[in-house]
Amino acid sequence: MSGNAQQSANNQPAEIGLLITRPRGYRFLRSAFMLGRGRALDAELIARSGTAPGDRVLDIGCGPGDFARALATRVGPAGEVVGRDPSPQMVAYATARTTQPNCHFELGPAQTIDHPDASFDVVTCTFVMHHIPETQREAALSHMHRVLRPGGKLLLADTHPAGRVLPGVIRAMSRFAAHRTGDSAAGHHVDPLAAIDIRRYREPLSAAGFRSIDFEVVPPIAGVLLATK
Structure with a gap:
């Protein structure tokens, strides 16, 4: 990130979005939520993304870097993975834990x-x-399209809970997060399941210039949009 961009981000924290600043706690909660199947899910998402040896990959919102490191293994020494995150704590943690020279x-x-x-x-x-x-989501999707080569692939994924238990867990976690961030006091009452439904980005992706936009469910809890530039 350039100095000017960093200064702009610091001056407008509300425009960056929700920052997760405790990498270890995040990894613990993610592992618990995924029922210990986080690595298997990552492997399935990488397979569906079409990432191949030698590819150059940008992982947006990389967090503590687990997914980026798995991508780096997939692309091999001839490829490269860049993990990007707005949280300084996440970037520092991911960097300290990564030994792969291509990540x-x-x-x-x-x-x-x-x-x-x-x-x-x-x-x-x-x-x-x-x-x-x-x-800011329209701008984010526009940048994703811009930095892809013609024919390049985009994978967007988010939680897609099924059954009776997981939707309730998601709603409870959302209420807790709203309390911590003050959103509840501001009158934000959006259904959290609608907010995380990745299918809502089909039309924005098309408007950004993407084609062949497909939705897939990846058990146990992920929904995926795959698109091509």
């Missing part, structure tokens, strides 16, 4: 990506879109 991390939100046009073969953004401010 590195940078600080910055999805809506101000400054990489050149057509510089990536694949862009991934998993369990992140609902963290980006509503007013």
Whole structure:
């Protein structure tokens, strides 16, 4: 992230979105929520993304870097993975835990990506879109399209709970988060299941220029949109 972009982000914290600043706690909660199947889910998402050896991949909202490291293993030494996250704590944690020379991390939100046009073969953004401010999501999708090469692939994923238990867990977690961030006092009463439904981005992806936009369910809890530039 450039100095000017960093200064702008610091001056407008509300426009960055929800920051997760405790990497270890996040990894513990994610593992518990995934019932210990996080690695299997990551492997399935990577397979569906079409990532291949030698590819250059941008992982937006990389968090503590687990998914980015798995991507780096997939692309091999001839490829490269760039993990991007707006949380300094996450970027520092991911960097400290990564030994793969083809994987590195940078600080910055999805809506101000400054990489050149057509510089990536694949862009991934998993369990992140609902963290980006509503007013900034169109800009984020536009950047994702811009940095992909023609024919490049985008994978967007978020929670897609099924059954009786998981939807209740999601609603409870949302109420807790709203209390912690003050959203409940501001009168925000959006159904959390609708807010995380990745299918809501079909039309925005089409407007950004993506084609062949397909929705898939990845058990046990993920919904995925796959799109091509």
